[in-house]
Amino acid sequence: MLIEFTLNGKPVSIDAPADITLLALLRDHLALTGAKEGCAVGECGACSVIMDGRLINSCLVLAPQAGGSQIITIEGVHAPDGEPNDLQENFIEYGAVQCGICIPGMVMAGEALLMQNLNPTRSQIRTALAGNLCRCTGYQQIVDAIEATAQGRRGDL
Ligand code: FES
Ligand code: FES
Structure with missing residues (x-):
């Protein structure tokens, strides 16, 4: 299915299976591997991203739930010149x-x-x-x- 959302300030439109997690969408379909899969069951926080201003475990969110949202991943966290903030x-x-x-x-x-x-x-x-x-x-x-x-x-x- 087509999933459209804002990722690190840029619009994203991607065709992906409806039954994968947001973490899998980021890592496997968008090549953003900063968010890690530790436990995959919501216990460790290694997969944390910010969704509409709230910290979430991306391993617990289905990819289609990201539709229409604003997602910030670790790749979107940096100083204006691209260096560490x-x-x-x-x-x-x-x-x-x-x-x-x-x-x-x-x-x-x-x-x-x-x-x-x-x-x-x-x-x-x-x-x-x-x-x-x-x-x-x-x-x-x-x-x-x-x-x-x-x-x-x-x-x-
Ligand atoms: S991978 Fe551990 S909380 Fe998501
Ligand atoms: S688990 Fe090694 S730095 Fe946090």
Whole structure:
């Protein structure tokens, strides 16, 4: 079936099976492999993308449900010049990146939070990351990176 939506700010129109997930549509039909398949059952958050301003697990959304929506994937998160943005730079700066399987989803969770709240408490940051599992970093550095980004973006206002 034809599925039309906005992907990282650009219109997309793609013919794809109706019974695949949004994650499969992104990875297998649109060659956007930043979102990862970890568990495929909504437990790990590695497949996180932002759909109409909300963080979602793309492994739990059928591709046709994306029709008419605005989707942002990790490929759509960058500075205007295409380089890593402030959040991504802070992930590097604070040592929040290790194996990287979880990191695209973590960045998307951070961006989704910062879209809603530029002054989150550490507790709110942890809550925002509750659906994203990381077996490497211990989370502390990820929370630090998101907190520093919030501070920086507040300073830019
Ligand atoms: S792959 Fe979607 S939540 Fe784990
Ligand atoms: S950096 Fe390895 S799972 Fe998160």
